[in-house]
Amino acid sequence: MSARTLTGLSAPPSKGATVPRRRDAVVRRGLRHIRRAVVEQPRIFVLAFLGSSLYGGMTVASAYVIGGITERVLLPAFDDGATTTAALTLAATAILAVAVLKIIGILGRRLFAGIMSYRLMAEYRRRVTGQYLRLPLSWHQRHPTGQLLSNANSDVEASWFFVSPLPFACGALVMVAITVAALFLTDPLLALVGVVVFPLVFVLNAVYSQVMSPRMERAQQLRAEVSEIAHESFDAALVVKTLGREADETTRFAVKADELRDGLVAVGRVRGLFDPLMEALPNLGTLAVLLIGADRVAAGAADAGDLVSVAYLFTLLALPIRAIGWVLADLPRALAGFDRVTPVLEATGETRHGPDAAPAGTGGAALGLADVDFRFDGAQRPTLDGVTFDVVAGRTVAVVGPTGSGKSTLAGLLVRLVDPHSGAVLLDGIDLRSLREGEVSGQVAFVPQSTFLFDDTVRDNVTLGAPFDDAEVGEALRIAAADEFVARLPAGLDTRVGERGATLSGGQRQRLALARAVVRRPRLLVLDDATSAVDPSVEARILDALRASDRPATVVVVAYRQATIALADEVVWLEGGRLVARGSHAELLATVPGYAGLVQAYQPPEAVERAAGSVEVGA
Amino acid sequence: MSEPLLAADRRPEGAMATLRRGLAMMPEFRQGLPVTFLLALLATAGRVVVPIAVQQTLDRGLGAPGGPDIPLVRDLVLVSALVVVVTSFAVYRMNVRLFRTTETALAGLRIRAFRHVHDLSVLHQQGERRGSLVSRVTSDVDQLSVFMQWGGVLGLVSVGQLVVATVVMAVYSWQLTLLVIVCFVPLAIAVKYFSRRLAAVYGVVRERVGDVLGAVAESVVGAPTVRAYGIRGRTAARIDTAIDRHYRASVDAQKVTAAVYVSGELVAAVANAAVVVVGVLLGIAGDISAGTLVAFLFLVTLFVAPVQTASEVLNEAQNAVAGFRRVLDVIDTEPDVRDPALADPARARALPPGPLDVRFERVSFAYTAGGRAALDDVDLTIAACRRVAVVGETGSGKTTFAKLVTRLMDPTAGRVLVGGVALTDVAFSSLRERVVMVPQDGFLFDASVADNVRYGRPGLTDAAVTRAFGELGLRDWLRTLSDGVATPVGQRGESLSAGERQLVAVARAYVADPDLLVLDEATSAVDPATEMRLTRALDTLTTGRTTLTIAHRLSTAERADEVLVVDAGRVVQRGRHDELVQVPGAYARLHASWRRSSGRQPEPAA
Structure with missing residues (x-):
């Protein structure tokens, strides 16, 4: 296949409403999109948020329980070489009680978050297909079938996928707030670590979603193009095969598949850097707590239990803080999906109907x-x-x-x-x-x-x-x-x-x-x-x-x-x-050459005349 | 569930077997894997450094005999911080390496599967199932790639973390380690049950997704019908039902995943409580220090995290493995028809130059093993340069005839020879150049008319394409296009009418200049006047070539050198039109019926 033909056939279809926008707008538009989700499903969101907050509160509590146990049960027992059954029972009960509350929180968070995101998807699928049924056929003719199907399916899904971790992320914010407050109560100097680490986490997340968003969009676009070629090429199977063009088709597909690979590697490079950074931050935070904390304990400003609590807390916070990242990372995809759904929802031009009843008649209508x-x-x-x-x-x-x-x-x-x-x-x-x-x-x-x-x-x-x-x-x-x-x-x-x-x-x-x-x-x-x-x-x-x-x-x-x-x-x-x-058929046959040519195409010339003649006789 | 698409789909197979099969098929994946594993090992070291630092700080820093030893703590923290930074870099390198190798391997897999699909007859024999083949080179591979980017790396690091955490725990206290493991035993046992439950609920979800896709498609593809019959309300209700059922299935699945997740949380809490109680008792006995016990509590969270991650990715992993299996099955399916140039180069031959004759040697063909024969013991020769029409009722085996001559399929019994060479020995490069078929559905690519025509012969200029249309008597039609041969035809050629698409498809075969041209109802949707103009043009242009025309419009048969009448898989009559039409039989019946439909006078009796 010549290069010219190749490009002729593989020109990327430029469809889908990718609204050009400034890159710094992603986070702001993302926040608006989050608000949209919350406004659509306020009650479910509140329930999920409560679950998540319970989980957050109990996560912080569990750190203090561990700290408390260290200070009141563990260290005394090790110092004295003896302990009481009551103390051990209390310690075990405290751990389990906090865990049970935490589990209730998790269940509430996950269930309601799931319900919220599935409800939004179902609701928007209903609205989109409602539009499909409402809008006139001329609108349908202007939009390729494949595009309309993906608007109602994958685009709607992409729009609301981020909702699943959303309550978790909001709960994580609560958790961070509680933690900072608790840190200040424990020791103002230790609190400084939190004041430095947490904002850094947010900045990192924001930078990440900014850098990631164009890369993700490109990968998504390339996925669609790869799929487009596969669809077309397989639909054309008979033509490809009978003309022996399998190798050229494979080349055409491979070029796009390789582009997609490069696009995905570019995505992976950013994620590959972000992941260890996000993991290292709480770890470094814990180490900073040890450094400052040891000083404070030596100075008598804090006790060992406090130190353990705060260090443990940083370890526990690593996961919830990631949830914030999940939401931010998924927002660009959500916005891209929502941008494709919006034109369908906003399309107007419904077929207007009049006030009249049809004439009451039976039999044929004029x-x-x-x-x-x-x-x-x-x-x-x-x-x-x-x-x-x-x-x-x-x-x-x-x-x-x-x-x-x-x-x-x-x-x-x-x-x-x-x-x-x-x-x-x-x-x-x-x-x-x-x-x-x-x-x-x-x-x-x-x-x-x-x-x-x-x-x-x-x-x-x-x-x-x-x-x-x-x-x-x-x-x-x-x-x-x-x-x-x-x-x-x-x-x-x-x-x-x-x-x-x-x-x-x-x-x-x-x-x-x-x-x-x-x-x-x-x-x-x-x-x-x-x-x-x-x-x-x-x-x-x-x-x-x-x-x-x-x-x-x-x-x-x-x-x-x-x-x-x-x-x-x-x-x-x-x-x-x-x-x-x-x-009549006979009249047109006699007077309209184009008509005669069309309907009598199969007849040899001499038969045409005979046929025309006989029809006229019969008419 | 619908029946399996490919023979290989029937085989039940474990996840490990699939992975082994897959790794064998993806050589790119194994490249540089040792270094990646080394980095993964290094990466997990960073995760245990913090608990160790806590232990050291408590025991040796704060609990130092002469009061808190601050310089020691400072050194400890600095060294640990260094380890954290170094391991983060290792994680970064490992991630990038993994992403690169997996994406390269998956791209290779995707391309190989794509190439292979074109060799599978299911592609052109079961048109309605094409979508499912497309998904094997698109969404199935995409799902694998997404899984590798999220779960795959996470899984690899998690396994490492689990191992390292266990080792470090064992170094601190084998008794407590044993205790933690015992706590997790019920969870390990429950995993099998969980994965079955997860597979079941997500199976339902997938089925419901299919229902939603189908229902939504009705509102789009069936748009004219919905409007013409005023059934908007009914269609909306059907869509609503599908959406609602999908919603409920998803929520059910969410309940199961949540339950699986919290069971890990519960086990972790039990383990923590047990560690505190037993740890204190061990401490009193002098077996462990306070720092060790605290470090242990940190390590338990490191032990729990991978277990929870595993329960999170379990379902994703199952989906990914299932997708992986579907892709591998494509590659593992033997093509029904193989190019001898690839399968057995020593045997491969080219077709002899010059006009080609066709010989069927006792050929039978059945679409399913043991099923009704579509062609039954057909034995005949078609001389070179003849124009032969194959006629018969729908389902008589006409199209099978065309597919065997062009080697889209091989006969179940007997053999087909073209130019004296058995088709199974003809290299595809020679076969596809000399033998060309125009199918009924002449698919057009989303490009210009000219691009589509020169698909049969790359490099042809626009002027030459225009000339070809002229030679075919289609200059008038070309003038009706807004931009001549440069007019874009739209997706799947949908900007043109069905008849116009067939005109382009015939032109495409015509410029390919074959020696044996097979037309399978190639002009069925063209208006009669244009069709006749086109076939007359083809008649003169194909002089010197062998032409095989499958037709339900018998105008073709009337003009052919010879007519083959196929009925129930057998050639029942053979001869010239004017001979056959005289004798009572299948042809006379077909012809009379066609004559009625095209409104012709009965032929004068002989």
Whole structure:
């Protein structure tokens, strides 16, 4: 593979909202983010904080218990060569009692901290997916699927992951405060050690998160890029293999994997330095306590028990102080994740619904398009340009046009998946936009080009939760020619179809999607090339069944197949987003060369003339 | 649980076996390991220096016969401080070394696994399971790397700390050491139970994570369906249920981890109390000094910390080992099809120059051992330079035919020869250059149209790509693109329609200039007019090559030199279209059905 092609294919996708910001802002923004978490879950936070404070208090207490025992039980016993059972019992009880309280503190801290972080994740996942369901399809079209999935999953998780050690860290702050106070009470000179060591710990942590944050972000970005290449390359497996490009693909992947390795080593270098520093600080603190403490004991200003307590305390504090570091270290990742989630939460542009009820009618609905324009965001050319036509209730219209002429967009407009930029789509004379929410889907059924099935049973995929009984479902399956294969499934209607219907073939999925539309007895049925994987005779059966009813539905069908087109009362011919011609199949065949060329492409030239002639005769 | 993805996945294996297998597969990991271990040993020394300093200060400094010996304490503290600084530096060096070797080893592992996945047929035969293969070279390795950065180093230092603390404790007092160990015995026994519980609860959590991913995907991938059917409320309820169940499973798991953690705390307290009581009694008996006992209390915390760390990383470690196993299983899976140039260079041959014929010698193929044969004892020859159409109902074995000719799979029985050479002997470099297939789903990369076309032939200029489209009769289509061949096609080619993607895929195969071209429903989504223009162009352009076309649109069969009709894994008819259509049989039936669907008049009876 040439270098040029290589770069052409491996250009990093520049997506995700990485808001440029000043580096010194991390800590400040981080504190705001912490406040956000606390404000969202105040009660749980208080409980976790209380647990953590109990733990902190008991940690300090345990040091003083050890000191007290040294002074009152241990040293006297060693000096006198004797002790009492009562003294030993008291010592053991004191140690155990403090430990039990400490355990209660730990349990409270860990449980509530976990609950707090999981609640935040669940809550934000609900909000994000709520937005996904609320925002219009045009918004979805602007955002890659993979990005939306990771917004709801990994980004939300990253946003609130730091919450788990947060109460621990807050408790550690309490612990530090108690310790400094206790130090001052014990001996002001010894307290100086604490006054020097603790602020140093904070400064070190702040510096660490500042240095680490860009490195972590880069590693995260590289992870995403490695994953991107793996996804693309494996999806392309057949192409890679049949063109024998495995080695080049591996090179492409290896370049990124090595970049990621370097990025992670850079992260490791900083962490590798920070960890021993954070460990050395309390140790050096303990040694300083010994140095000063020995002097003070010699001077009679403190006793040996105090010295042991303070030294022991520094040893015990090493871990909780690390918790502060965990929170600070995770904040950059949390902020990056939250920055990606925020645009989803703040996105506006909900589909607005009108106040009107749908016209109360049975049977087919009259459909009208009045001067409809549609343009995708950022597109140079309109996808649909001034399309106007009417469909009389109960009639079947085929929409035909070359690849890329705007057929699917038109189909989407009819069910209000998107709204026209100008002009209007009218159902029984009423603009779709003025109908109440739920009214359009109550009247119109749509079967899209690519079928979507839910990870649910066959029955639920047909009813989608609406109260249809098994007889109705069975009838719909029969019309859609899905009854036979459903009967052969292990659990019939109750068979789960797997994620996106993975256990079914393309044709089977399509027939279930058709049954889903048919069971609703819609007044307007829109089929967007929805029968491509279905046998033509089955398709004819479906359309016949729909029209055989005494109150037939209006049908709009996007198709290439002549057999499908032949079932239509009328054909609309689209070219480049414009309605170029409409009329019967025979009329268009005779008058529109592009149309004839498309639908008769498979016929040798001499047969085309014969076919055209005979249709005209028959019409 | 779904069925295992790879054969190797079925094998039950202990954590140690996985680690051994992994280390054998990661030579980078062993480099410089002795020095790293030496540094780790040095690092743990720094942890015991403080308790020793406390003991010395109490016993020899403060408890000195002639009153407190301050200079001694000063010297002690200075030496200890020096040790702390030196060991911190050792820890730093050890960390950096470890990060570098593990990341290098993991990157190597990742790349090897990636390369290997491309050799596995499961990649193209079970498209819906691709995601799980992707996770083996991404999240599974990421998880390992994260574990090594957090738990791995911590674990290594912890084990060292545990050993050193035990040794120092034993030097001070073997009786108390024994006491501490006895206190920890119940915990050691409980670890097995704990790890089972942890594995169980986290297994549930992982399953729920999968449910959430699936539910969220419904709101994104199924967005048009959700809107068209007005089922927002129902979809939201489904997502809520999945999120809620995941939340509850996570909280349950949190309860278990918390319980495991505090059991260590409880044992530590019991050990402390026991040490005080027994220590005082030993002191009275004159066996230990006051300083020793106090130092011992410090050492117990050093002993407890690794135990608690271990209980913390236990679950992470299990996850990491499971991920490790999944990655290793990929590499350990034998590819179904091996390049003879790699497997057996002596046997590897190149295809002979010139046009290629195809010979099937009693070929059978079944997708699963003992399963229904997709191809059953097929024996035929396709002469060089012929245009052959393979037709048949869905599931008749047409695509299997194409996959065997291009050696995406090897036959279960019999052999396939191209240009007179058994495909199993043809070096891939020669095979992939001369034999090219265009699959139905012609995947496009996130690049320009031109980049995608020259993927088949690197180095081709934009002008040459434009010319190729012209030769294929697609100049008009190219004009509809905003920027010609430089137009970006978007992720997976999604900016183009399905039909347009197929046009690019055909162009890509065309510029690769193969001698045997296999088209597997390559134009199924193209509109009929364009398809006919394209196939007519291909007809003239492929003169002099052998072309094998799998098609459900029988227009191709009508134009082919020869038609093979496949039914239930066997070739039931063979001949020219105008011969076959005359005789009652599978082809006549297929053709009549297709004619109905394309709205054609019945052929005049002969």
